[in-house]
Amino acid sequence: MKNPRAQLLDQLNAYALAYPLEAATAHRFIDFASEHEDAFLRSCLSGHVTGSAFIVDPTMTRTLLVHHRKLD
Numbered sequence: 001m002k003n004p005r006a007q008l009l010d011q012l013n014a015y016a017l018a019y020p021l022e023a024a025t026a027h028r029f030i031d032f033a034s035e036h037e038d039a040f041l042r043s044c045l046s047g048h049v050t051g052s053a054f055i056v057d058p059t060m061t062r063t064l065l066v067h068h069r070k071l072d
Contacts (some may be wrong), residue, residue, distance in 0.1 A: 004040060008033055008049065 002010070009030060016026035029049075038044040055064040 005037070007019055008039075 012026050012033070013032045016023040016038070019026075032047070033039045033049060036044050036046070039049050042048055056062070
């Protein structure tokens with residue numbers, strides 16, 4: 001099984017190929033994850049990789065928004 005960072009890099013590269021208009025953004029993440037072995041840890045001072053999701057009610061009329069206090 002690949003390590004999480006290698007999996008992320010594979011997925012980002014595939015995303016960049018599938019969505020060429022967003023490739024520049026994907027490559028910024030690729031560069032960051034490639035340069036930081038601790039890219040998933042909060043101790044990485046320049047930032048860290050996290051997951052995000054939209055939570056939407058079944059009627060698709062309400063969403064949950066969580067404010068990131070540190071990044072405002």
